[in-house]
Amino acid sequence: MNDQDKQFLKARYQEEKEQGEKFFPDIIYKDTVVAFSLFLLLLGLAAFVGVDQKPPADPSDTSYIPRPEWYFLFLFEMLKFFPGQIEVIGTVIIPGAVILLLFLLPLYDRGIKRHPLNRRLATAIISIAVLAIIGLTIRAVITTPPQAEAVGLTYVERVTAGEDLYLTHCAECHQPDGEGGLVVGVDGLEGRTLDPINSTDFLYTRTDETIYNIIDYGQPNLGMPPYGVANGGELNGQQMDAIVTFMRSWDDRVVIEMPAQMVVELAEGEIPDYEMHVYPIFRRYCIACHREGNAQQNYIMTDYQSVVTGGDHAPNVIGGDLNNNLIRSLRREDIEAGGPMPPTRPLDEKRLDIIIRWVEAGALPVREVEPGEAEEAGTP
Numbered sequence: 001m002n003d004q005d006k007q008f009l010k011a012r013y014q015e016e017k018e019q020g021e022k023f024f025p026d027i028i029y030k031d032t033v034v035a036f037s038l039f040l041l042l043l044g045l046a047a048f049v050g051v052d053q054k055p056p057a058d059p060s061d062t063s064y065i066p067r068p069e070w071y072f073l074f075l076f077e078m079l080k081f082f083p084g085q086i087e088v089i090g091t092v093i094i095p096g097a098v099i100l101l102l103f104l105l106p107l108y109d110r111g112i113k114r115h116p117l118n119r120r121l122a123t124a125i126i127s128i129a130v131l132a133i134i135g136l137t138i139r140a141v142i143t144t145p146p147q148a149e150a151v152g153l154t155y156v157e158r159v160t161a162g163e164d165l166y167l168t169h170c171a172e173c174h175q176p177d178g179e180g181g182l183v184v185g186v187d188g189l190e191g192r193t194l195d196p197i198n199s200t201d202f203l204y205t206r207t208d209e210t211i212y213n214i215i216d217y218g219q220p221n222l223g224m225p226p227y228g229v230a231n232g233g234e235l236n237g238q239q240m241d242a243i244v245t246f247m248r249s250w251d252d253r254v255v256i257e258m259p260a261q262m263v264v265e266l267a268e269g270e271i272p273d274y275e276m277h278v279y280p281i282f283r284r285y286c287i288a289c290h291r292e293g294n295a296q297q298n299y300i301m302t303d304y305q306s307v308v309t310g311g312d313h314a315p316n317v318i319g320g321d322l323n324n325n326l327i328r329s330l331r332r333e334d335i336e337a338g339g340p341m342p343p344t345r346p347l348d349e350k351r352l353d354i355i356i357r358w359v360e361a362g363a364l365p366v367r368e369v370e371p372g373e374a375e376e377a378g379t380p
Helices: 003-019 023-049 070-081 084-103 120-143 155-169 208-217 237-248 274-285 304-309 325-330 349-360 371-377
Strands: none
Touching: 070 084, 070 120, 155 237, 155 274, 208 237, 274 304, 274 349, 325 349
């Protein structure tokens, strides 16, 4: 900086000083107003917009895709260009060099001109950097896979998700409603009678954490395997928490009302629909013993095609034939394809009638709509 520039800055400084404001109280007052305004803005956002509720971090959840907040997405995306052993360039060297250059800026940029048009090189560099940050941020949003949905965040969603998981992993031994009883067809527990887990004796004396730990670690000495991923099972923390929430819904101290489990009433002569009427029965009473990885008689009942054509004694379902394996098992007959089903107690008459009507009508994947019904529903 030459003497002429120094004189110019000194004169400018004196001029601004004479026309300037005092630090106290003028500047302090302005800072206070701005700070308080920002506080009110944040308070309003918290009260009326809120924060996206996310489940607690779960180290065992391998489906989680880690990502930073939006303002660091450009750094997150930049790491993709420095994989493996050279990632230190993107994580340390480049960010460190940029911070160092900014820190040393007063030492190497001593010019007095501040207008962007008079600082073309600096303006060009900053413009390129800003465009790169915006471009990397957009690229990160576009290329990062969507986060897998967490198990239901509302109470009803968690109970519903927990019910699905319970019926799949727990109902085989503990029964669909947690009533316990005689265990049939489970190695290590065959012929054993389990106490109910829907009783006040169980639910009143065990906290949610206790039930969660039982699911997570299992009770090997009592024949129950661990289900937590960290202990060799297949359920992550969110899934086990959902099961606990569902089991707690049996507790008569829970005051939140849940949609009741009920059988869909059919009109006289109405043909059941597989997805609406039949599959919910299979899901509740059959899938625990007839699913991938745990299919007795190699009979899987998680999808229509497997129900109709699968199993060691296929076909188990024959449209129009009530002498097929499925109906005979549900009617408590002891046949080659398996004993009475469900093994511990018969289906109630309403549910059995739905399945019988479905088979009688041809055991179709989709209910055939009569012309009169189509006109009534407005279907062309």
